[in-house]
Amino acid sequence: MKIENLSQRDKKHLWHPLTQHKLSGDMLAIVKAKGAVLYDEQGKEYVDGISSWYTAVYGHCNEDITNKVAAQMQQLDQVVFSGFTHEPAIALSEALIKILPANQEKLFFSDNGSTATEVGIKMALQYHHNHGRKRKVMLAFEEGFHGDTFGAMSVSELSVYNGAFEEHFIKVLRLPVPVGENNAEVLNLFKKFISEENLAGFIYEPLIQGAAGMKFVDPEGLDQILKICKENKILTIADEVMTGFGKTGKNFASDYLQNKPDIICMSKALTAGLLPMAVTSCTAEVFNAFYSDELSKGLFHGHTYTANPLACTAALAGIELLTSKQMQENIKRVIDSHKAFKKRIQGHPKVKNTRHLGTIIAFELDVKMERYGSLRNRLFEHFMSQGIFLRPLGNTIYIAAPYITTNEQLEKIYLSIEAALDKF
Numbered sequence: 281m282k283i284e285n286l287s288q289r290d291k292k293h294l295w296h297p298l299t300q301h302k303l304s305g306d307m308l309a310i311v312k313a314k315g316a317v318l319y320d321e322q323g324k325e326y327v328d329g330i331s332s333w334y335t336a337v338y339g340h341c342n343e344d345i346t347n348k349v350a351a352q353m354q355q356l357d358q359v360v361f362s363g364f365t366h367e368p369a370i371a372l373s374e375a376l377i378k379i380l381p382a383n384q385e386k387l388f389f390s391d392n393g394s395t396a397t398e399v400g401i402k403m404a405l406q407y408h409h410n411h412g413r414k415r416k417v418m419l420a421f422e423e424g425f426h427g428d429t430f431g432a433m434s435v436s437e438l439s440v441y442n443g444a445f446e447e448h449f450i451k452v453l454r455l456p457v458p459v460g461e462n463n464a465e466v467l468n469l470f471k472k473f474i475s476e477e478n479l480a481g482f483i484y485e486p487l488i489q490g491a492a493g494m495k496f497v498d499p500e501g502l503d504q505i506l507k508i509c510k511e512n513k514i515l516t517i518a519d520e521v522m523t524g525f526g527k528t529g530k531n532f533a534s535d536y537l538q539n540k541p542d543i544i545c546m547s548k549a550l551t552a553g554l555l556p557m558a559v560t561s562c563t564a565e566v567f568n569a570f571y572s573d574e575l576s577k578g579l580f581h582g583h584t585y586t587a588n589p590l591a592c593t594a595a596l597a598g599i600e601l602l603t604s605k606q607m608q609e610n611i612k613r614v615i616d617s618h619k620a621f622k623k624r625i626q627g628h629p630k631v632k633n634t635r636h637l638g639t640i641i642a643f644e645l646d647v648k649m650e651r652y653g654s655l656r657n658r659l660f661e662h663f664m665s666q667g668i669f670l671r672p673l674g675n676t677i678y679i680a681a682p683y684i685t686t687n688e689q690l691e692k693i694y695l696s697i698e699a700a701l702d703k704f
């Protein structure tokens with residue numbers, strides 16, 4: 281009997297995310313992960329340069345986290361969160377409120393980044409509904425990404441994903457991202473929108489648009505938009521699903537801004553890469569709009585696994601790590617390392633638009649290539665062959681490695697990028 285490897289067995293029944301199966305090759309089977317390293321079926325090692333989609337920021341299989349989750353598993357695995365509560369959710373709420381912007385008061389749980397933004401959008405729409413105001417239109421940035429469920433897709437603008445669904449979307453107006461020189465234009469357009477439509481909420485990725493290719497947002501421009509939102513009772517929803525938990529050098533990207541959001545969406549690094557979970561936090565003012573003698577004013581949204589005790593335990597352990605002296609030192613070390621690497625590459629003729637904030641560094645590879653898609657795939661293959669897992673977005677190369685990535689591993693990533701500059 282022929283023994284098939286995992287990549288071959290995978291093909292029989294599995295349908296992978298964001299994949300056109302006819303055009304993509306075999307899936308690479310990963311059998312182990314530790315720290316910043318992934319191990320494949322053949323035992324080959326890869327430095328996880330994107331923290332497995334920005335989740336495992338404290339390193340994979342971190343024993344501080346896995347031990348606590350293993351203990352929690354023996355105690356309470358899962359219970360309904362409607363009518364019941366439990367210590368892991370309460371302890372997490374206390375720890376999370378401490379590190380969130382000071383105006384955040386209440387936490388609502390769901391399962392992933394898309395549901396976190398979905399809940400944020402529903403909070404904004406129902407907030408106005410409960411106040412008896414007709415506000416049905418959302419505001420979002422061009423090229424934003426907020427997830428793959430219908431509400432989240434509506435406010436996102438990545439057309440490859442959305443084509444078949446667009447006519448079912450909620451109504452959304454879109455602002456160009458302020459980048460400095462266009463700030464006045466963006467504000468004028470925003471004011472025009474306000475005079476024409478009753479805007480309910482504004483959803484945005486603070487400071488960095490991840491899926492758009494690590495595009496940077498001008499903090500002053502964003503702050504001005506947020507200020508005008510406050511003046512016009514347009515609820516502000518910070519989608520910190522990617523930027524949250526230290527990636528920008530502060531706990532949240534919103535910490536860099538003067539105007540704090542009414543609602544914050546979190547997932548990805550929330551549970552440190554261990555289990556899926558999300559939180560949508562909000563101010564007391566938002567919560568109070570739902571607090572009523574009328575049943576129908578409540579937020580009737582709920583997922584079966586809401587506030588799963590194991591996921592809450594992982595998240596609490598993650599926050600303890602994030603706020604530890606050692607992890608903060610690691611974050612500083614990665615920031616300094618990227619700073620030096622930025623100097624190394626930014627004069628290179630093929631390197632355009634180098635940008636760096638916190639533990640994230642990105643640039644565009646400026647080369648002529650017959651097909652954009654093929655450049656992206658050849659870059660990906662190049663990095664993998666060098667034992668580096670990076671996922672270029674088009675011609676954008678970026679690093680968002682775990683904070684515990686060693687200096688040697690960081691140097692390995694940098695060298696593979698410099699080799700790509702020579703090769704392409």
Ligand SMILES: *Cc1c(COP(=O)(O)O)cnc(C)c1O
Nearest residue numbers: 392393394425426427490521522
């Ligand atoms: C990944 C991401 C989402 C969606 O999260 P999922 O867990 O993949 O549903 C939403 N917003 C931002 C900014 C993201 O990076």
